[in-house]
Amino acid sequence: MLSVQSKEKIRIALYVQKAALHFIDAASLAADKRQIPEEVRQAGFSIDPDDLASIVRSHDLKRLESHGGLEELARKLSVSLEKGVCPSEISNRQRIYGLNKFVEKPSRPFFMFVWDTLQDLTLIILMVCAVISVGVGIATKGWPKGMYDGLGIILCIFLVVLVTAISDYKQSLQFRDLNKEKRNIQVHVTRNRNRQKVSIYDLVVGDIVHLSIGDQVPADGLFISGYSLSIDESSLSGESGTVNIENRRPFLLSGTKVQEGSGKMLVTSVGMRTEWGRLMFTLSEGGNDETPLQVKLNGVATIIGKIGLAFAVLTFLVLTARFLETKHGGITKWTMDDALSLLNFFAIAVTILVVAVPEGLPLAVTLSLAFAMKKLMKGRALVRHLSACETMGSVSSICTDKTGTLTTNHMEVTQIWICGEAKTVESNRLGNALKSSIPEKVMKALVLGIFLNTNSELVKGQDGKTEILGSPTETALLEFALLFQMDLDAEKQECKTIKVDPFNSVKKNMSVLVALRGGGLRAFVKGASEIILGMCDKIVGKDGESVSLSDEQRKNIANVIDGFACKALRTLCLAFKDIENISDESIPDNNYTLIAVVGIKDPVRPGVKEAVQTCIAAGITVRMVTGDNINTAKAIAKECGILTDDGIAIEGPDFRNKSTQEMKEIIPKLQVMARSLPSDKHKLVTMLRKELKEVVAVTGDGTNDAPALHEADIGLAMGIAGTEVAKESADVVIMDDNFKTIVNVAKWGRSVYINIQKFLQFQLTVNVVALITNFVSACVSGSAPLTAVQLLWVNMIMDTFGALALATEPPHDGLMKRPPVGRNAHFITRVMWRNIIGQSLYQLATLGILSFEGKRLLKLNGADSTSTLNTLIFNTFVFCQVFNEISSRDMEKINVFQGMFSSSLFMIIMVSTVAFQVVIVEFLGTFADTVPLSLELWGVSILIGADRTSHKTMSSMPRKR
Known part of the structure; x- marks a missing residue:
């Protein structure tokens, strides 16, 4: 989405551009006559790429006419407006006119x-x-002994910087790939007479692109033909309102959206020659905004950092004061060693601050979100906004569509009521008995009503087989009509389409007006059964003649519709009206003749019922919001496990007529809303969020779903059936349109939230222990047991390795057996405080005993006893953090080792940490101020570190009575 500043830049750029174009008409006409580059001529084209691009960008109708209009321009591009581009020419066109990439x-x-x-x-x-x-x-x-202390600090800093930079660099590459996938949409084009889907990146100049409601215009181009085509150009101009596209204003700009109608366009410029490409080149792309969780944790980090700063200053002052006391008030002569000691005190204080400042928190959030986004991408969910991952974990209500999300979206006609009788269509095969029972006149009206009144199209694939491109509902109708084996091309040539009124979710029907060969006009309409039946006053009788529709017949047809719906069939009605004289060529909305009622089956997706049950177990309420008949909706909802005995099913008109108080009373039990408008869905979402304080996820696929998707906490657009407008308004795109994928997104959302809590618990424990240990030791003994190099190594374990290990833990099924996190819930829970305080007290007590009684308890004697004890304290402290990290894997489970060995990344980090610790203690003592330890002392370090973790695990095991 563009920021307000970016939109303002675009608006200013367009204003300047239009002002300039006002003065250069003469120059533009002269430019049209300039010589065509030889390279373009040799490629078989007779118009310069820049000239061609500027015609559309400048909306210059005079220049278009100077080139001979649309037909002549197509000839100069060596393309037929009927056949489209030949596949063999694509590389040549890309070479001359460029790629459709920015x-x-x-x-x-x-x-x-x-x-x-x-x-x-x-x-x-x-x-x-x-x-x-x-x-x-x-x-x-x-030399070289004097440089070891400083060099040790430099090496640790180098490691910190290197690991952090590598992590950030990899994340940037991941987000770049995700953004590229986000922009890769599919468009319908005609190539070599065949309509097909291609990637927007494969579009070339000369392509014939098909546009329908909700599509994004993929390149700059010229309008060829269409019906009621209106374009929303706010993404370019920043101004609301739509622009009607017609022959007198045929210019279409890349990046705009189709608001209404349908049409075809000729691509005239792609990539950086488009208006969108030129403007985007002048705008710098902003980075990802911080998510709410990152903002919250940054506040926590600031508080911890201030506490760390206070401890660092106090530690430095205490160490300095104790040191000055040993100098007898400065009477003793000062040496360079004394200056080095003071410098070392300052380095320790700064290092305490480094450890205290939890820079690993934002790193952990970013790592966890990036990891979840990558895994969800493989699981067929494209996360468009970072915050969606964490918010999805708090969702308490999902408002889902029916068609395509809960069902397979592969439809077929299984029932039909025609000529007063209900008939079964088994396995999509029409028997001779069914064909012979339908009069030819009625059959012709039925088939033409399907083929003329549709947005779908029959195309021949590369294998010669007929393929239908269009919505699943219209595909099912076309497949049904094809079974009558009529000469459709001949029949369609007898009719001339005059006007098309496309389907929209408000009126729930679509219609077409055609001129018949024998004279007169005929209107065809199809749509929601109750609505079309209400528009009819006649029906087709058994002999194929139109007869008046009585109240009794209307009631019987309503019963047929309900009967189909109770079998979980989606019902549609088809009707026609003959018109003798019409002045304004408008399509009537009454006095139709009902042809048929069809029942379309859309089976429930495998696994949806189990997914719904998973949501219920996780405390997530699933509500179906659909435009279908209420009986159909109830049947599907029961099959999916959404509608229960105490649940409420309601129709949209009934819902919208209720008062706010009445809505608040029924919504908690509301499970199905049928015959709903987009405004009904938006109202439901608003009520759930603002009145009932729920965290709401909404699915949508249509342009009119955009307000509800935007209003919800999480908008989930359908990747297959969804329009580009819906996807642009959503936070997550469900690439396979499957409800199971939505549940997977919720599981990963909870995993992100829990993983950050694990890491925060781990890091706060380390902070508390490191700060208090060094501060108390400085106050009591006048020295810090943990040196600057050692603290930097602990900082590496705590921040980078800890974030990698804990923030990338995959979700487990247990996450979906807990209630969702409340909207205003505290991030640090009571369980976390219990674990932090318990672990900190244990580590502080252990390290305190080692610091003051370690030599006596372990019988350490000799000149290097102090160095050995300090190394042991450092080693024990590190192993305490290793096992603390293991304990933090699950904050509530007692047996923390469960599933640990199946997490390869976690095990790699644990093994690497221990291996590095061995190297530091045994081989890098010169830099790290350590001495090699005996096997017994290694065992002591490991046992002390593991004691609390093993005690926690052992206490969970069942005891014999």
């Missing part, structure tokens, strides 16, 4: 992420300290 801002190189990481103030201070430490160290201790 020049993207190049990816930020890796060194830029390194540079960004190095901008952290605390890291800069540490680097300065390290450099000074190296200089002072060499001056006092000589």
